[in-house]
Amino acid sequence: MNLRKKLIAGNWKMNKTPADGAALVAELVATVGKLTDVDIVVCPPFVALESVGRALEGSTVKLGAQNLHPEASGAFTGEISAPMLRALFTTHVILGHSERRSLFGETDAFINLKVLAAMKNQLRPIFCVGESLAEREAGATLKVVQTQLEAGLEGVSKEQAAGLIVAYEPVWAIGTGKVATTDQAQEVHAFIRGLLTNLFTEPVAQRIRILYGGSMKPANAPELLAQKDIDGGLIGGASLEARSFVELVKAAVAAK
Ligand code: PEP
Numbered sequence: 062m063n064l065r066k067k068l069i070a071g072n073w074k075m076n077k078t079p080a081d082g083a084a085l086v087a088e089l090v091a092t093v094g095k096l097t098d099v100d101i102v103v104c105p106p107f108v109a110l111e112s113v114g115r116a117l118e119g120s121t122v123k124l125g126a127q128n129l130h131p132e133a134s135g136a137f138t139g140e141i142s143a144p145m146l147r148a149l150f151t152t153h154v155i156l157g158h159s160e161r162r163s164l165f166g167e168t169d170a171f172i173n174l175k176v177l178a179a180m181k182n183q184l185r186p187i188f189c190v191g192e193s194l195a196e197r198e199a200g201a202t203l204k205v206v207q208t209q210l211e212a213g214l215e216g217v218s219k220e221q222a223a224g225l226i227v228a229y230e231p232v233w234a235i236g237t238g239k240v241a242t243t244d245q246a247q248e249v250h251a252f253i254r255g256l257l258t259n260l261f262t263e264p265v266a267q268r269i270r271i272l273y274g275g276s277m278k279p280a281n282a283p284e285l286l287a288q289k290d291i292d293g294g295l296i297g298g299a300s301l302e303a304r305s306f307v308e309l310v311k312a313a314v315a316a317k
Contacts, residue, residue, distance in 0.1 A: 067286065067313040068226065068270050068293035070102040070125060070187055071300025072155055073109075082109035086116040088303035094120030099313045100293075102153045102187070103300070107141050110149045125153030125187065128161060131174035143182035154179050155295070157189045157213055159232045169212035176213055180221040187226045187295060188213055189274070190253070194233035202231075203252055210256050222261040227253055227271045228295040234275025236297055243284050246273050250290035279308035286316035 077085065082105045093101060094117075104125035105113045114124045130140035146154060156179060157172040172188075179186045190209040192202045206229070217225070229249050231241050241249075250271045257266035273285050274295035285291050293313060299305040 063317070064268050065270050065292045066098070066100055067317050068100040068102065068272060069306070069310050069313050070153070070155075070226075070228075070272065070293070070295050071104060071306055072127065072158070072274075072295055072297050073103070073105050073300060074127070074160070074297060075106060076301055077105055077109055079109045079112035082106075083112040083116040085301075085303055086113050086122070089122060089306065090117065090120040092303070092307050093310045094122055096310070096314070097121055098317055099310060101310055104153070104155055104187075110146070110151060114150050123152045124150060125155060126151050126184075127155045127158070129154050129156070129175055129179060129184070131171075131178040133178075143178045143184055146184060147182055151184065153185045153187055153226070155187045155189065155228075157209070159189065159191055159230060159235060163232070169209055172213045173215050177216055180217060180224065183224075185224045185226055187228050187272070189228045189230050189295070191230040191232050191235075191275070197231065197233065202249065206249060206253065207256060210253060211260070214260060217260075219261045219265055222257070222265050223268060225269050227257070227269060228274045229253060229271060230274035230295060236276070238276050240276045240278075240281050240285075241273070243288055246285060247288040247290060250288065254290050277309065279305055279312060282309050282312040283316060286312055 102123045102125045126146045133142050156175045161167045176186050190206050192205040196205045270292035272293045272295045273291050277294040
């Protein structure tokens with residue numbers, strides 16, 4: 062029996078105004094808004110959380126943010142805290158995305174503080190790890206993923222880990238149209254499951270969803286989602302249109 066419900070999460074990145082976001086979500090709610098056999102999360106930009114949250118009311122689709130600051134409040138110009146996200150009924154938050162790591166200099170140690178802040182505030186982290194093309198070509202994929210995972214999850218308790226979601230996103234596959242082969246993805250997902258077992262015990266690791274992210278589209282999703290340790294997808298480009306996102310949700314329903 063599979064203990065893990067499939068999860069499809071949309072990372073809208075810096076796209077959609079509050080009105081555009083609400084309109085997209087209205088289409089999702091009309092088509093897949095009552096599903097319970099697959100979890101769906103949409104992660105709009107901060108400014109659209111409120112309008113999108115309102116459009117999601119009464120549906121099973123959950124609201125996620127794309128980042129947070131580890132402190133609850135204070136002199137951190139331009140930042141948003143976990144309690145602020147909770148006040149908008151956000152339940153999930155993407156942390157450690159490769160764009161945050163590479164474009165905004167986020168270190169494993171800083172990401173770790175964010176993960177701990179999310180957990181303390183009952184937000185589920187969608188915690189991203191993944192290697193660059195140079196790291197893959199140098200044969201360092203597993204080492205890189207291990208370092209990011211162990212450093213990012215330092216201090217997370219077994220009880221807290223039950224609410225964790227991990228996303229394996231090979232950097233070279235994000236927004237490039239290059240998707241990892243199912244074997245490449247499954248190898249890393251199984252490796253991550255092993256690391257989670259070492260950190261949190263087997264029963265906990267068996268319950269943690271590990272999403273694949275990197276150019277997942279309706280055409281390649283069925284094969285990826287059929288893999289034993291691929292429990293869903295973190296979707297960038299294909300989450301910006303209702304039609305492709307709904308197709309991905311349907312692929313997850315079919316693979317459950
Ligand atoms: C992402 O940025 O999380 C992502 C997976 O993007 P895309 O689907 O566009 O590759």
